[in-house]
Amino acid sequence: MLAAERREHLLDLLGRTGKIVAKDVAAELGISEDSVRRDLRDLATEGLCQRVYGGALPVSPAVVDYDARQAVAPDGKRKVAAVAAALVRPGGSVILDGGTTALAVARALPKNLACTVITHSPTIATALIDHPRADLFLLGGRVFKHSAVTCGAAAVEAAQNISADLCLLGVTGVHPEAGLTTGDVEEAAMKRALSARAADTYVLASSEKIGTASSYHVLPWAKITGLISDTDPHAPVVERLRALGVDVLIAA
Template structure:
């Protein structure tokens, strides 16, 4: 089998199985595992997969630029946003992450809700300007343009002064083994800091993020209160998350 044929085969298996285990594929094809690992490195460099220990997972479409992500899975993000907004009770202090799903949460909030939203997303804060009864606090810092959020030392220091009832966490990948992942190390660190300041953490995960992975781990999936998703309840990763004791809120 030629290298190009192997790559096509690996891509097809990744699509059908949702993951690749290098030693298993090597055994099936009767070739050295090092060849498969080299193929996976090349595929990862081309943005076709996300390498993990022992193999590869689908790459998340949520690593695209902000404008592109705004057009991906719009209906699913709105369903997730509505389910997330329903968790916010009057009087709560809520940490709201950045990203397109978090932005959809602002539109799903009841107009009579009295609550405090703390965010490191200027876009999210601007969307709440016209909300009549929600107080908004913005955490300042260096602007990470990919996700339109602040990060870095100043933002993390400001976040450590907050105590919240819940954190609505946005990620680019959700997997029972790879965990909750995103595409930037500083952004992952900021998300961990925000998660440490909330009593409960809920993951905003529209279906395209389930089973996908990105380079940097935010948290293990077992460290959150629940995953909010519109993915099929029978999705293999959703079933694995449930088996690991992780609550799933169906959107």
């Protein structure tokens, strides 16, 4: 089989099954695992898959830059945001992560809601300026422009001095095997620091992120309270998540 044919086979397999196991493909095609791994490296370089130990998973479309992400699945993000915003109770406190889904949550919060919002996103803070009864706390640090949030040691230290009832956390990938992932190692660390300061953590994941993976692990399933998504409630990947004990809230 020619290299181009192997490439098409791998992409077709990834689309049909949601993963590639290198040793299985090597046995099926009668080639070495090294050849499969080289093909996967090439595909990953082109942004067509996310390499993991032993093979590859679908790559998340949410790793593009911030402006481009605003055009990805806006309807799904609004549905997820509506469910997430309803979790913020009057008089309550919420840690609101950065990203385009979190921005949709900020916009979905009632303008007369009395609450406390803690965020490391200047974009989120700006979106809530015209909410007169919302107390805003903006965590400082180095600005990570890809997601318009602060990260790094200063931001993590600032996060360690706050606490809240609820954390609404964004990720770029949700996969039963790879777990909750994002595309930057410092951003992953910041998300862990934020989640650790809340009584409950819900992950915001519109359907395009379900069944995909990014490079850096964020949290184990046991550390979150639930997952909010607009994906098909009967999809096999959702059933696998529920089998792992994940409480999946479907945003219709």
